[in-house]
Amino acid sequence: MAGRERALAWLYSKPEARAWALLAPGGFWLLLFFLVPLLIMFVYSFMPRGIYGGVEPGFTLEHYARFFDPLYLEVLQRTFVWSIACTVICLVLGYPVAYLIVRGGRWRTLLLFLVVLPFWTSFLVRTFAMIFLMRDTGLINNWLLKLGLIGQPLSMLYTPFAVMAGLVYGFLPFMILPIYASLEKLDPSLLEAAEVLGARPRARFQKVTLPLSMPGVVAGCLLVFIPALGSFLTSDLLGGAKEMMIGNLVQNQFSSARNWPFGSAASFIVMALVLAAVMIYLRVKDKNTGEAGSK
Amino acid sequence: MTPSPKGQCVVEFSGVSKSFGDLKAVDDISFEIQGGEFFSILGPSGCGKTTTLRLLAGFEQPDEDGGEVKLLGQTVNKKRPYERQIAMVFQNYALFPHLTVAKNVAFGLEQRKTPKHEIGDRVRRALEMVRLKPEVFLKRMPGQLSGGQRQRVALARALVLEPTILLLDEPLGAIDLKLRKEMQLELKALNKQLGTTFVYVTHDQEEALTMSDRIAVMDNARVAQLGTPAEIYENPRTAFVAKFIGESNFFEGQARERSNSRWQIGQVGETSFQVPHHPSLEEGCEVRIAVRPEWMDVFKPDAIPPGENALIGTIRDIIYLGETMHVIVTVPGSGDVTVAVRNEGQLIKPLTWKKGDAAAVAWLPEDCQILEKD
Numbered sequence: 271m272a273g274r275e276r277a278l279a280w281l282y283s284k285p286e287a288r289a290w291a292l293l294a295p296g297g298f299w300l301l302l303f304f305l306v307p308l309l310i311m312f313v314y315s316f317m318p319r320g321i322y323g324g325v326e327p328g329f330t331l332e333h334y335a336r337f338f339d340p341l342y343l344e345v346l347q348r349t350f351v352w353s354i355a356c357t358v359i360c361l362v363l364g365y366p367v368a369y370l371i372v373r374g375g376r377w378r379t380l381l382l383f384l385v386v387l388p389f390w391t392s393f394l395v396r397t398f399a400m401i402f403l404m405r406d407t408g409l410i411n412n413w414l415l416k417l418g419l420i421g422q423p424l425s426m427l428y429t430p431f432a433v434m435a436g437l438v439y440g441f442l443p444f445m446i447l448p449i450y451a452s453l454e455k456l457d458p459s460l461l462e463a464a465e466v467l468g469a470r471p472r473a474r475f476q477k478v479t480l481p482l483s484m485p486g487v488v489a490g491c492l493l494v495f496i497p498a499l500g501s502f503l504t505s506d507l508l509g510g511a512k513e514m515m516i517g518n519l520v521q522n523q524f525s526s527a528r529n530w531p532f533g534s535a536a537s538f539i540v541m542a543l544v545l546a547a548v549m550i551y552l553r554v555k556d557k558n559t560g561e562a563g564s565k
Numbered sequence: 566m567t568p569s570p571k572g573q574c575v576v577e578f579s580g581v582s583k584s585f586g587d588l589k590a591v592d593d594i595s596f597e598i599q600g601g602e603f604f605s606i607l608g609p610s611g612c613g614k615t616t617t618l619r620l621l622a623g624f625e626q627p628d629e630d631g632g633e634v635k636l637l638g639q640t641v642n643k644k645r646p647y648e649r650q651i652a653m654v655f656q657n658y659a660l661f662p663h664l665t666v667a668k669n670v671a672f673g674l675e676q677r678k679t680p681k682h683e684i685g686d687r688v689r690r691a692l693e694m695v696r697l698k699p700e701v702f703l704k705r706m707p708g709q710l711s712g713g714q715r716q717r718v719a720l721a722r723a724l725v726l727e728p729t730i731l732l733l734d735e736p737l738g739a740i741d742l743k744l745r746k747e748m749q750l751e752l753k754a755l756n757k758q759l760g761t762t763f764v765y766v767t768h769d770q771e772e773a774l775t776m777s778d779r780i781a782v783m784d785n786a787r788v789a790q791l792g793t794p795a796e797i798y799e800n801p802r803t804a805f806v807a808k809f810i811g812e813s814n815f816f817e818g819q820a821r822e823r824s825n826s827r828w829q830i831g832q833v834g835e836t837s838f839q840v841p842h843h844p845s846l847e848e849g850c851e852v853r854i855a856v857r858p859e860w861m862d863v864f865k866p867d868a869i870p871p872g873e874n875a876l877i878g879t880i881r882d883i884i885y886l887g888e889t890m891h892v893i894v895t896v897p898g899s900g901d902v903t904v905a906v907r908n909e910g911q912l913i914k915p916l917t918w919k920k921g922d923a924a925a926v927a928w929l930p931e932d933c934q935i936l937e938k939d
Contacts, residue, residue, distance in 0.1 A: 465623075466653045467672050477661075
C-alpha cells in the first residue's frame with residue numbers, strides 16, 4: 271500500500287513522468303502493432319523477392335522502379351481520381367445532412383443515431399448487401415422491371431458506378447459527423463448577428479456558416495479521402511478486376527502474387543503520395559482562410 | 566437612414582403576446598418609444614425583457630392573435646430582421662471570429678450594398694466614434710481583443726449602419742465595474758449626439774436609472790410600470806417595482822379615517838401612521854405603502870418631531886457603507902426597517918446609536934408611496 275502511495279506521490283510531483291505514464295500503454299500498442307510492421311515493410315521493400323513469398327537477403331531498388339510501369343501508374347491515377355470524386359460526392363451529400371441534423375431539434379439524437387447505425391454491421395456484410403441490391407437480378411432491377419421503367423436489367427454491378435456507390439456509401443458518415451460537430455458548435459447568436467446586419471439566408475450561409483464550419487469540412491475530407499485511397503474491399507467486390515485500385519494491387523502482391531517486396535514498395539509510394547496530398551491540401555486551406563481573414 | 570425627428574413614435578407595441586409552448590414569455594404588453602429616446606427595458610431574468618427585444622429585432626414573431634409590433638409606423642410582425650431598419654449589440658457581442666475587426670464592422674455595410682469607396686471611411690469613423698484607434702485595430706481578429714474592446718467593436722459594427730433604432734441586449738454585463746460606468750456615460754452621450762433611438766435591455770437597475778430617458782419595468786411577462794427614472798424610483802406603482810429598483814421599507818394597515826388630505830392608517834396592534842389622500846383609498850380598505858430608507862430618520866423615542874409618522878422599535882444592526890450608514894430597526898408588527906443616514910465621518914462625529922438601543926423611525930406622510938396590488 272505504502273509503495274503504491276509513494277509511486278503516486280512521485281508521479282504527481284513530476285509532470286513529465288506523469289505524461290509518460292499516461293502515454294506508455296497506448297504508445298506501446300502503436301509501437302508494437304504499427305511502427306514495427308511498418309519498419310519491417312520498409313526493409314522488405316528494398317530486398318529481393320522470395321519465390322514462395324517473403325524475401326531473400328540483399329538490396330535492390332527494382333520494386334520501386336517497377337512501380338513506374340504505365341500499368342501501375344494507371345491504377346494509381348484511377349485511385350486518386352476516384353478518391354477525390356468520392357470525397358467531393360460525400361461532401362456534397364453530407365453537408366446538407368449534417369446541417370439538417372443540427373437544426374433537427376428533438377429529432378437530432380435519432381438522426382445522429384441513424385447516421386451511426388450502419389457501423390453496427392460489418393462493412394463486408396454491407397458490401398455484400400449492395401451486391402444483392404445492384405446485380406442484374408437484384409432488388410433495384412426487379413423493382414424497375416416491375417414498374418415497367420426498363421425493358422431489361424441494367425448492368426450496374428462490376429461497373430465504376432457500383433464502386434463509387436459503394437465507396438460513397440461506406441465513407442459518408444465520416445463526412446457527416448465532423449461537419450455536424452463543427453456546425454453544432456456554431457454560436458446561434460452569430461447567425462442572428464448576420465441577419466440583423468442585413469444578411470439574407472444565402473449570404474448568411476456563405477459569409478458565416480460555411481467559413482465557420484470549415485474545420486469540420488477539412489476533417490471530413492481527410493477522413494474520407496485517406497481511407498478511400500487505401501480501400502480495396504469495395505472495388506474488389508463491386509468493381510471486378512477491371513476497376514482495380516491501388517489497395518487491390520497491394521493486397522494482391524501480398525496474397526496471390528506473393529511479391530511482398532513489391533507490395534511493400536507500392537504501399538510506401540502511396541503513403542508518400544497521401545502525405546504530400548494532405549500537406550498540400552492543408553497548406554491551400556490555411557492560405558485561403560488566412561486571406562479571408564485579412565482581405 | 567437618418568435618425569427620425571425627435572418626438573416621433575418610432576416603435577410601437579400594441580397588445581403584444583408571445584408564448585413558447587405553454588409558457589407566456591410576453592403577455593399583452595403595450596408601449597411606444599419616441600425618436601431619439603434612450604428607452605430601457607428593466608427586469609429580473611425570466612421577466613420577458615429579452616423576448617420583448619427579440620420581438621423588436623425580428624428574431625421572434627408575436628403569437629397569431631398576439632397584437633402588433635410597429636416600426637416607424639409600419640406593422641413588422643412577419644418581417645425578418647434583415648428587412649427591418651435596426652441594428653443590435655448582443656450580450657456576448659457575437660463578433661464573427663473568422664473576420665478581422667475591419668471586416669466585422671464592414672459586414673453590415675457590405676450586406677446593404679454600400680459603395681466600396683465609402684466603406685473604408687465609414688468603418689474608420691465608426692471605430693473612432695467608439696474610441697478605438699483604426700490603425701491599431703483594423704487588422705486585429707476578435708480573439709485578440711479584450712472584453713471591453715470587443716464590446717466597442719460590436720458597438721461600432723452596429724453604429725456604422727447609422728440605424729434609426731439601436732437595440733442593446735445587456736451589452737455591459739460582461740465587463741468590469743469601472744469600465745461599465747464609463748461605457749454607460751459614453752452610450753448615453755452617443756444617444757444624444759447621434760439622435761439614434763436606443764432600446765436597452767438590462768437587469769441592472771442602477772444602469773437603467775443612470776442612462777435612460779424612460780424605463781419599462783417588466784415583471785412576469787408584463788410591463789409593471791413605465792416612466793422616467795424619477796417616476797419609477799419616487800413613485801413605484803407596485804411592491805415589485807419598489808423592491809426591484811432601490812431599497813424600500815414596506816408598511817401595511819387599514820384606512821381608518823380621513824381628515825382633509827390625510828388618511829389615518831391603523832396597523833395591527835395600536836400603532837398607526839398617516840398617508841396623503843390617494844384616489845384608490847376609501848374607509849376600511851387595506852393599504853400597503855413603501856418608504857425609501859433615505860427618506861426616513863432615526864430619533865430617540867422621546868424626541869420625535871411633531872407631524873411625522875413614527876414607529877418605535879429596537880436597533881438590531883448598524884451597517885457601514887461608506888457614503889451612508891444603514892440603521893436597521895426592528896419594529897414590532899412591521900419587521901426590520903432600514904434607515905439610511907448620512908455618514909458624517911465615524912472617526913470625527915460617530916453615530917450616537919448603538920445596537921440594542923430603543924429608537925423611533927420617522928418619516929413625513931408625503932414620503933409614503935401608496936402601492937397597488939401586484
